[in-house]
Amino acid sequence: MVEVTVEEFVACSPEAFLALVMDPRRYAEVDRKLGRxxxxxxEGDVTEFRFRSALPGLGPGPKVVSRMTLTPGRRVDVRLPDRPENRLVRRVSTFEAYFECVPVxxxxxxxxxxAFGFAAPLRRLVEPVLRRRLRADVEAEVRGAKRLLER
Known part of the structure; x- marks a missing residue:
């Protein structure tokens, strides 16, 4: 499994940051992993969207559906729901993510x-590339969100 955690101070409210995350089209401006x-x-505190995935150093991946669940004022949890569009990806990999905001x-x-995990046939090929590239990508993503919100 490849896991990256990044922390950053952002001069905004939790609600503003989490609203940006819950708007995938707008968040795609700062996250290169979100393709078309x-x-x-x-609906309420849940947003689902279908997009072309792209992992750093690996190029475009398959189209997947992502589900984001908002805990107002605190966090957004991101998963790949059990949907037909995700069948292949869920068979060969795992994915989980979150954004958490703490007022300061x-x-x-x-x-x-x-965090990404891959089945044995892919693990040796994919995980070394992600270990080298994912941290810088996530750091750039969070810095991009910071710039967007602090303008």
Whole structure:
């Protein structure tokens, strides 16, 4: 498994940061792992969207559906739901991620965690590349969100 956790101070409210995350089309401006977005469906605190995935150093991947669940003012959990579109990806890999916001003086401390695991046939090929490239990608993503919100 390849896991990366990044923390960053952002001068905004938890609600502003989490609203950005819950808007996949807008968040795609700062996250290179989100390729072309086909559709977005939101209902209450849950947003699902289908997009072309792209992992750093590995190029474009398959289209997947991601589900984001908001805990208002605190965090967004991201998973690949059990849907037909995700059948192949869920068979060969695991994915989990979250964004957590903790209020601090003048803004928030954002914690972004993302983790990928792969089945044995892919593990030796994919995980070494992700170990080298994922941290820098996630750091750039969080810095991009910070710049977008602090303008």
């Amino acid at each position: 977005i086909d559709w977005v469906h939101s 003086d003048g803004g928030i401390r954002v914690r972004r965690r993302i």
